[in-house]
Amino acid sequence: MKVKMLLAVFLLLAICSNSYAQDTTAEGDTTAISVDSLRLPAPPGNLSGRDKPNDHGHAIILDWELSPDDGGGSNSVLRYDIYKWVPQLMLDINLVRDSIIIIQKIIRKTTDGIEEGSQADSMLKVFSKFSKDELFDIRNRLTDHIKAENEGLAEASKSYPENGAWLFIDKKPSGTKTFDHIGSKEFKSKGFVPDYADLYYRVDAVTITGAKASSEIFGPIQSSGQWYNTYRTPVVFSVFLFTILTVFYVMRAKQGADLYVRPLGGIEAVDDAIGRATEMGRPILYVLGLGSAADIATIASFTILGRVAKKVAEYQTELLVPTYDPIVMTVAQEVVKSAYLDAGRPDAYKEDTVHFVTQSQFAYVAAVNGIMLRELPATNVYMGKFFAESLILAETGALAGSIQISGTDEIAQIPFFIVACDYTLIGEELYAASAYLGKDPVLLGSLKAQDYAKAAIIILAVIGVIVAQFDFGHYYVDLFEVVN
């Protein structure tokens, strides 16, 4: 087995060496300015570059002056070709990367994009002789090989201009004066740009006939990642101020301050709705939506579910919770079980109260609609993330004659719920519900902070409207600008 694998690697390297020899010849042709019967364009000038700021690294921004023949002179420049000098080691690594791609294709049983007779086809024929397990082994060894070789890229790049070649990166239309070379941070990727390695660039002006004129070579330059994204400073300040505000009101609440929170109709109606279901002897249907357990809306919904389940346990009513996501199901089961325990009725908890349906959106809707029409629940509660299914669910619930309470942070779905449900928690009210339900002063303190933050935003917006009328208005706007 080992001999076979060594043979494979040997064959691979043999193929790679041959193909590389062809590649470098081709590159050599492009490096030299082609002799064209027509006049060569003037080259782009003053090529410069800088590390892309506020990023994770692996990226360089290039700037140049337009060729005099771009938009002027003979006006013959069609595009700019951008080249990067790479050491021989990088070229070798790229070929190993190609072979890994071929192995992946064989493992996935696909030959898409491989032309007959090509270098990739030769590799395909070599690797097709191996079993799947052997291919996995070869792939892992080659990946380790790339990882180890990448360590030497910074050193290898110091050999410029020896032992390397110019690689074409991208092309830009005439009139372009800048290019962001965003390399991949993934060492297994062919577009990988190593940080802290010397990089050299060149930009060629190209005419419609293919005549090229190269700029002066720019380099060395190194890319690196930053430890702080200055573009996001306004967010840092906002989060900092909001945290201080929250801690302040939480502490005030702990000291016994009486904090008023406006009533939420939808939440106040929950108790009445559960009472109604008890009187009618019908179940309560609780829908957590299509969100995952990582969505804040779903987490808020868990809190409300806990409250509903506790009341249901006290009133001895039936609760139905069909779920879309298996992780949400597991968490919801735990929440409901704890609520029954808190209510002193652990014996009343049934394992199938919270059950999984499907992870297909409309199949889930069909199942929930079926439950609504068969079980005729007295109350339907929709809390969490909802998408196109919101109206189908809510309208079916309305047809079934159920009292409906909904809440979502999906703006596009809020109108549908408002139309079809009796009570709707709009956006932030869904998050406030958990604090409101608990009546815990500490949680109410955080709600108070939220209210004051909203007041601050309104004041800042009004100031913005006034300031925008003056020339210096953009300074104010710039204070809040966040670049992602």
Place this chain on the structure above:
Amino acid sequence: MRREIPLIITTVAGLVFAVSYFIPHWPFGEAESIFGDWVAIIQAFAIWLGALNLVKVSLEKIYRKKEDALYAGIIIVCLLLTIAVGFYDGFTGGPQSSFRDTGTSFDWIYRFVYTPLTSTMFAMLAFFVASASYRAFRARNFEATLLLIAGFFVMGGRVPLFHLLLKPFTDVPYFSEFAGWIMAYPLTAGMTAIMIGIALGIMSSSLRIILGIERSHIGGGA
């Protein structure tokens, strides 16, 4: 410890995510993809939990001869049949094919059973929109009347019929312009206000969860 360990994990994961938003440098910049991989792995295992739960609940319904036992039976049959067809295609298709390839029986189920059923459910939305619109546009109070008027102008501006009716009098697409104004200003203003509220709500909830103030999601009171 049953509550403390999840709380510690939540706090650490929450803080790492919050910090990684401001630090692009490795390893913080990779936090999302690293955690994303973990979630994908957990999700892959969790689907088994879901499937087993579905089978258990359905079998119980059949065993207890509940009213909807027939549907539970259909679920079990469809589930097993789809799995069997997938395995059959996987084993008989040869080394260069997958059970999901075009032309396989599994693909047939997907294209001619699953897709039409899904499309049918989605198409029902059109009828529900009509009934919901009727309910929404009944001018019962001031807000509903305002909605009716706004809806009239927006719909009028989005269909060529209204423009055609005005054609003998003017070439200016007044309806279209007014609909555009409603969408660009009052609607955007309202939506932005809700979005700001949602953003603050998310921030406040996240803080409560990270600080361990709110813990109801791990099965306990706040």
